[in-house]
């Protein structure tokens with residue numbers, strides 16, 4: 001009784017031909033991902049942190065000893081199938097962009113230089129009102145947002161034809177846009193399309209990319225906290241076009257730690273009186289987040305995590321009034337090598353207080369690159385499996401997971417992983433694993 005049999009396999013189209021990967025935003029994360037895939041293809045490094053490349057999945061009972069690699073269990077594209085493209089407001093090759101971002105060493109970049117020089121961004125759909133700290137010249141001009149969307153659709157078609165691709169996916173790796181709430185114009189596809197024609201200010205560039213991708217039959221993942229594809233009009237379009245979508249905001253440094261630790265506190269019923277998180281980082285992302293309106297988008301995303309994991313309404317004595325603060329400070333000398341400090345005030349038996357301090361000297365883009373790769377592979381798998389709309393099983397990768405309006409988002413990293421792996425088992429008609437395991441003791 002340790003598992004549930006789902007029975008039949010879901011029909012999945014074979015991953016034949018080349019898979020195009022389109023990135024709006026080819027900065028630190030985007031170029032670390034592209035250079036990293038090429039480095040792995042040339043045997044210069046290992047795809048560490050990627051579930052699709054290094055992860056395994058247990059099948060059946062523990063005593064069956066069946067634990068294939070995930071990539072042997074479900075039909076995924078291979079690294080050799082991937083072809084890269086994208087858009088940016090800077091007209092420079094991804095080799096130069098990667099050099100400037102300073103994440104990967106020049107010695108490694110030089111070994112993939114020819115390849116990286118061949119990957120150049122197309123002119124972006126960009127408006128400084130949505131990312132105030134940036135300005136660029138490599139930008140499309142159109143009479144309204146609908147016309148810009150059509151230009152992106154043309155780009156996608158050209159990319160598909162020129163590279164001879166059988167499939168394409170899009171992952172937003174662009175800067176964090178200013179905070180926007182869902183408004184009337186986002187509610188239905190009809191209103192949204194009128195808004196595109198009328199240049200509605202609540203339609204940000206990221207949403208124009210998402211609309212263009214979905215209209216072109218391309219699944220979409222969003223690595224930043226801005227809404228992008230997370231509005232009813234676009235989730236409706238994704239369902240209409242039978243396309244999978246997911247987001248938002250890659251779960252990498254400090255929030256990854258939070259979603260590892262907080263479930264542990266709750267599991268042991270340890271109380272929380274406060275969690276103070278501060279960061280210093282000096283990359284362009286840090287500069288963009290120095291603008292209070294971009295920071296607000298990030299802050300909302302980072303703050304929601306603890307409330308959902310700790311469920312103060314169910315455990316008022318432990319979590320009712322905890323104080324949660326998140327700061328991000330732009331500090332240029334650090335570049336991409338962020339330092340995140342957490343001071344956690346917890347309490348135990350009879351309310352006795354304790355403290356935990358974390359000092360995570362992380363590398364943001366090194367943590368994010370494998371997530372981009374997995375999202376590319378899994379979105380493509382989802383599309384070939386006929387899965388459409390919000391892919392909650394990919395919550396594992398996000399700080400603010402998109403989910404159905406009727407449920408709260410699941411933030412606990414371990415529940416997210418279980419959901420992801422059970423989805424893969426379900427696709428292959430394997431037993432879902434509940435971890436009950438009484439049968440070993442019959």
Ligand SMILES: NC(=O)c1ccc[n+]([C@@H]2O[C@H](COP(=O)([O-])OP(=O)(O)OC[C@H]3O[C@@H](n4cnc5c(N)ncnc54)[C@H](O)[C@@H]3O)[C@@H](O)[C@H]2O)c1
Nearest residue numbers: 025027028029088124173174175176224250252284285364
């Ligand atoms: N690195 C991480 O760990 C991490 C984690 C979570 C989220 N993110 C998010 O991922 C995104 C990328 O991060 P990064 O470190 O690569 O930032 P970055 O500043 O190095 O790269 C972003 C790129 O997007 C470009 N850009 C901005 N607006 C654009 C538009 N409208 N169209 C095309 N290009 C556009 C910028 O010119 C820049 O090159 C950011 O939104 C960041 O908040 C990163």
